[in-house]
Amino acid sequence: MKLLDRKITTKINDMISDLVATCSRVLSTEAKVNEEASYxxxxxxxxxxxxxxxxxxxxxxxxxxxxxxxxxxxxxxxxxxxxxxxxxxxxxxxxxxxxxxxxxxxxxxxNEEEIQNNIENVQEQLQEEVQETAGVQEDIQQEEAQEQPGHS
Amino acid sequence: MSGRVIVITSGKGGVGKTTSTANIGTALAKNGARVAMIDTDIGLRNLDLLMGLENRIVYTLVDYIQEKCKLQQALVKDKKIPTLSLLAAAQTSDKTAVTAEQMKDICDKLKEDFDYVLVDSPAGIEQGFQNAIAGANEAIIITTPEMSAVRDADRIIGLLEANENIANYKLVLNRVRPKMIQSNDMLSVNDVTDILSVKLLGVIPEDENIIVSTNKGEPIVNMENARAGLAYNNIARRILGEEVPIPDFETPPPTFVDRIKNIFLTPVKI
Incomplete structure (x- = not known):
């Protein structure tokens, strides 16, 4: 009996909440506008x-x-x-x-002149960098060459 | 013909990997398939609890790898369905006890005797996950309509895509609340599949009965009329190749007033 009661009450509760929801939706056009405005x-x-x-x-x-x-x-x-x-x-x-x-x-x-200057500057910079790294590599090679006879 | 090895994974923890493994596995077996489930979450095993088999486990995955038993001995049969078996993870070892090759070897052996081998992956994307996917040819990604879960799923999809052995992967969206989707307070099913650009295998609605089913150690597909149970059963049927439509959660069901309106709006044939 108790189980049946509980089932009936939950069903009634569902029905009431459904009714309330529909009523509020029908009645309150104002709330709807607010809902649309909110994100x-x-x-x-x-x-x-x-x-x-x-x-x-x-x-x-x-x-x-x-x-x-x-x-x-x-x-x-x-x-x-x-x-x-x-x-x-x-x-x-x-x-x-x-x-x-x-x-x-x-x-x-x-203008054309400025662009040309900028490009030349960059190319110069690049060349300098290449030379620098080449110099460093030479130094390393020289050092290695000096070290090797010492080891053997 | 050898069986299909499907890994069930998510990235994020707590989104329902183990629950999904237990229920999809049980539903497949109820539909007549021979199913083996492997829990690869070594050190944090739970699949045995959800199946209600925790008292029947003698040997585990790690015992088999350490050659303490045969594979047949480590497989625990389900209480009700004889074609459903579980290979439990060890609770005492950690994830380093198993390698990806060993996992692949186990999957290859099991797929000779079973139609489906379901691999329950641990959370995360580390070794445990790599082990879990090692022997798999297909993947099921579980996620929920929450930002963190979707983000982690995206990460997993990226990893699965990079894996040559995984031929296809599909998404299961878990813990969906239709009412929240209808009020635009939850990512919808379409939102999630759009964002992840992935095929959908199924949608599981939020269901309090899941907690009851876990308490009892009885998968929810065994409960009659549970929403989540029906959804899991539909997923199993889709895996088996049946065409089962996925219900629409986007549009609210017609209310009392809508129904009356419809009566007046339907054109009457004279």
């Missing part, structure tokens, strides 16, 4: 998840992202004058692919 927590979860998964999947550390940003800035600023602080680099996902999206505000275009 669903599910959307929060979805957006946050998408962003975090994109970074997880790209396997780039924040440090590497920053380095990439700096290097890109160096290259771009040889050709155009840009606002370095305003550069916005982020990852975006479209279905299954990840895109790297950069928004770079250009302050001023550089």
């Amino acid at each position: 669903d927590s599910k959307d929060d979860a979805k957006n946050r998840l998408k962003l975090v998964l994109m970074h997880d999947r790209s396997q780039l550390t924040p440090c590497q992202m920053e380095q990439m940003r700096e290097e890109m800035l160096d290259v771009i600023s040889r050709y155009v004058e840009i606002d370095r602080d305003a550069l916005d680099l982020c990852l975006e996902a479209e279905t299954n692919t990840i895109a790297l999206v950069a928004n770079i505000p250009v302050v001023r275009a550089k």
